[in-house]
Each structure stands twice: as structure tokens, then as C-alpha cells.
Amino acid sequence: MKTRAAGWAGRMPRTPWWWDAFAAHLATHRHPFHAADVLTRIARLVIDTGSTAPHTLLADAHRTSPRLSPPLADFFHTHRLLDTPTDTKDTQAAARRERRIQAVPAPLRPAARAFAEALVAQRQNAERLGLRPNQLKTIEIRLDTVRDLALHIHAQGRPAWASVTAGDLETFLARNPPRRASWLAGLRQFFSHAHHTGLVLHNPAAALHVSQPRGFRGTTLTLDEQRALYRRWNTHTDTLPHEAFIGLAALLHAATTTELRHLTLDHISTRSQAVRFPGRSIDITLDTATWTALERCLAHRTTLHTANPHVLVTRLTRTTTRPASPAHIRDSLTPVGFLPRILRSTRLLTLADELDIKQLTVALGMSCAGTAHYR
Numbered sequence: 508m509k510t511r512a513a514g515w516a517g518r519m520p521r522t523p524w525w526w527d528a529f530a531a532h533l534a535t536h537r538h539p540f541h542a543a544d545v546l547t548r549i550a551r552l553v554i555d556t557g558s559t560a561p562h563t564l565l566a567d568a569h570r571t572s573p574r575l576s577p578p579l580a581d582f583f584h585t586h587r588l589l590d591t592p593t594d595t596k597d598t599q600a601a602a603r604r605e606r607r608i609q610a611v612p613a614p615l616r617p618a619a620r621a622f623a624e625a626l627v628a629q630r631q632n633a634e635r636l637g638l639r640p641n642q643l644k645t646i647e648i649r650l651d652t653v654r655d656l657a658l659h660i661h662a663q664g665r666p667a668w669a670s671v672t673a674g675d676l677e678t679f680l681a682r683n684p685p686r687r688a689s690w691l692a693g694l695r696q697f698f699s700h701a702h703h704t705g706l707v708l709h710n711p712a713a714a715l716h717v718s719q720p721r722g723f724r725g726t727t728l729t730l731d732e733q734r735a736l737y738r739r740w741n742t743h744t745d746t747l748p749h750e751a752f753i754g755l756a757a758l759l760h761a762a763t764t765t766e767l768r769h770l771t772l773d774h775i776s777t778r779s780q781a782v783r784f785p786g787r788s789i790d791i792t793l794d795t796a797t798w799t800a801l802e803r804c805l806a807h808r809t810t811l812h813t814a815n816p817h818v819l820v821t822r823l824t825r826t827t828t829r830p831a832s833p834a835h836i837r838d839s840l841t842p843v844g845f846l847p848r849i850l851r852s853t854r855l856l857t858l859a860d861e862l863d864i865k866q867l868t869v870a871l872g873m874s875c876a877g878t879a880h881y882r
Contacts, residue, residue: 508534511543515550523559525588532582535812536826545578561588581827585814600643607650612661618668619653622700626650652693655679668701673711680715688717727853728845733758736843736850741796748803749819749839755797757850760784761858761871764837764847768830771816775801787872 512530516522523529529549533542552575553559556567561583568575583589604623611619626646633640659679660671676694680687694712701707728736736758740751756762766784774783780798781790793801804818811825819831836847858867 508539508542508546511546515546519550519553520557521553521559523553525559525561525582525586528586529582532585533578536581536814537578545575548572548575549579565589577827584828596643600647603647604650607647607654610654611657614666615657615661615668618701618706619650619657621704621706622653622697623650625700648689649693649696652690653697655690656694669707671698671707671711673714676711676715691715691717725852726849727856728758728849733853736845737796739843740800746842747839748800748807749835750842751800752797752804753819753836753839753847754843754850755800757847758854759794759797760791761851761854762847763851764833767819767836767847768817768833770818772818773816775818784872787870789870791870 508530512526516526530546533545536542537545549564552564552567552572556563558564561579565576565579565583568579580589604627608616608620608623623646626641626649630640630643630646656676656679659682660675663675665671665675680690683690691712694715695710698707698710698712702710736754740746740754753762753767756767762784766786769785770782774785776782776790779790779792781792782801783790801818808818808820811820813820813825815824815826815828817824817828817830819835821831821835824831840847840850855871858871862870
């Protein structure tokens with residue numbers, strides 16, 4: 508790599524001042540053959556554009572050679588040659604919302620768009636006030652319900668939202684009884700907004716009800732199953748590091764998939780052997796088994812020679828700063844045949860029985876309604 512970098516440095520009319528650092532970055536983050544190819548292509552890009560400015564090169568790479576954008580962007584952002592990229596999560600969520608709105612029939616579409624904007628505004632206000640905002644996924648679920656209802660009433664010949672009756676909603680909800688509670692929650696929220704803005708004179712969803720059993724009714728593990736998993740992750744040294752840590756964190760500390768994905772080195776206190784999962788307000792001192800599993804993850808991470816700040820780094824995220832995908836968290840537990848949420852639910856039921864609900868909400872960063880579901 509050094510020889511090739513020096514050779515191209517002599518051929519470029521003006522060698523970028525970051526050229527040697529970029530070659531070293533490629534050597535430690537990419538396969539040697541791939542790194543050499545990328546180095547050659549970047550050198551030719553510099554020659555073609557006649558510029559060494561990071562902004563210009565990255566823009567040209569996006570336009571002419573999209574495959575060069577990831578290694579360039581990763582190097583520039585890691586070495587702070589460009590501002591940290593804005594989170595694309597909101598941009599992608601906005602695109603998903605727009606697709607749902609466009610699927611609504613044209614006469615009914617303005618109300619759906621106004622409802623989406625209101626939900627986003629509520630989320631932004633909650634973030635500014637330090638409250639718990641609606642998740643982007645929740646907004647999309649609400650828009651899914653509105654879209655499906657719009658298609659249903661449009662097929663029935665309803666020209667406007669004001670003509671929708673409680674009978675229309677009952678017919679719509681009867682299409683999928685298991686989803687009745689979720690759909691009705693979305694319909695109540697939509698028609699409440701429509702009534703408040705004057706789109707409809709009354710809320711047809713207000714009189715509808717759904718009976719739901721109280722308490723948690725999902726799948727949990729028996730005590731023998733928990734003991735078998737603990738022995739596997741605590742004593743079997745041939746278990747993959749990610750499997751052991753993900754399993755123990757979910758089974759013993761009720762860690763969510765999101766918390767595990769976004770856990771970074773900054774969240775770990777080596778001196779006290781504690782971790783603060785993202786979204787929680789207190790540090791959790793790990794037991795010996797979980798801490799040992801975490802150390803194995805960190806040792807595995809070191810062998811990858813990555814600048815990714817997250818604890819769980821995969822082959823795909825090794826050369827980036829992105830967190831691992833939710834699928835990786837789920838697939839890591841494939842050898843034991845359980846989903847992470849089942850392990851977490853098992854622990855939550857135990858904690859809800861042993862702790863006061865206020866202690867539980869503070870410890871896990873959950874809402875009172877969320878913890879009450881497990882009591």
C-alpha cells in the first residue's frame with residue numbers, strides 16, 4: 508500500500524495533504540486487494556477533478572463513482588475532515604411517510620398529510636421538552652391504518668372523510684380482528700385530529716371500543732430453560748462472543764435490541780464494571796458472567812481493527828461508524844432458538860414482581876404504562 512500510495516502521489520499534479528493518512532486508513536480497514544483498488548480509483552478521481560478538497564471529492568464520487576463514496580466518507584468523517592453526517596434516520600422515515608401518504612386516494616390525501624405533519628410536530632415538541640416522543644415506527648403504523656381505511660372507504664364510494672360513519676369503521680375493523688386494538692388506536696387519533704381541525708363534525712371512532720385482556724400474555728422462558736441458557740453463555744467458551752453478551756444482557760438485564768445496537772465504548776465503565784445502556788438514566792453494574800461476555804466482545808472488536816465506536820461490530824459495519832442491524836441481534840441468538848424479546852420479557856416479569864413500579868421505570872428507562880403491562 509505504501510509503494511502504491513507513493514507511486515500515485517508522484518503522478519498526481521497536486522498530492523492531497525491527507526493522502527498518506529488515507530492510505531494507512533485503507534490498509535487497516537479494507538482487504539489489501541480492495542484497498543489497493545480503492546486507492547487507485549481515488550487517485551484518478553483527484554486527477555480528473557483537479558481538487559483535493561474533501562467536499563468536492565465526495566460530491567464527485569457520489570455523482571460519478573458511487574462505490575467510492577463509503578470509503579471516502581468514512582475516512583473524512585473519522586478524521587474530522589468533514590462535519591459529522593446528519594442522521595439519515597429522519598430523512599428515511601420522511602420518505603416512508605410520503606410513500607404512505609401518496610398511497611391514499613387523492614380526495615382523501617390532504618387530511619392524511621395534515622395528520623402526518625401533526626404527529627411529527629408532536630414528536631418534535633416532546634423531544635424539545637425532554638418527554639418521551641412517539642417513535643418513528645409508531646407514526647408509520649398510524650399512517651398505515653389511515654391509508655388502509657382511506658382505500659376501504661374510497662372503494663365503498665365515500666367521497667370525503669366527513670361522510671365516514673361508525674358503521675364504516677366497524678366494517679373496516681372486522682377485516683382483521685387481531686389488529687382491532689391497534690387499528691382503533693390509530694383511528695381515534697386520526698379522527699380526533701380531524702375533528703379538532705374542523706375536517707369532520709364528529710368523531711366516529713369515539714363510540715367504538717375494544718376489549719383487551721390486562722397483563723402480559725407473551726412467550727416467556729421456564730426456570731429450567733433460563734438455567735440452561737445461563738450455563739451455555741457462562742461456561743461454554745466456544746460460544747460466539749456476540750451471542751453470549753446479547754443473551755446475558757437480555758436475560759439478566761432486560762436489554763432491548765435498540766440498547767444493544769447503540770451501545771458504544773463511552774457507555775462502559777471498566778473501573779466499576781458497569782454499563783449505561785442508551786436511553787437509561789443509571790449505570791448498571793454487571794454480574795461476572797455478563798462482564799466476561801462483554802470483555803470477549805471487546806476483544807473480538809479489537810481483532811477487527813475498526814474505528815466503529817459501537818461494542819457490537821460486524822463484518823458489514825467494521826469499516827463504518829454505523830451500529831449493527833436489528834437482524835444481527837436477532838440472528839446472534841439463532842443457535843439457542845429464542846428471540847431477544849422473549850429473554851427480555853422473561854426478565855421484565857421477574858423484575859415487575861420484585862420491584863416497585865417507580866423503581867422499575869427509573870432503572871430501565873421505561874414509561875409507567877409500559878412497566879404496568881408486566882404486572
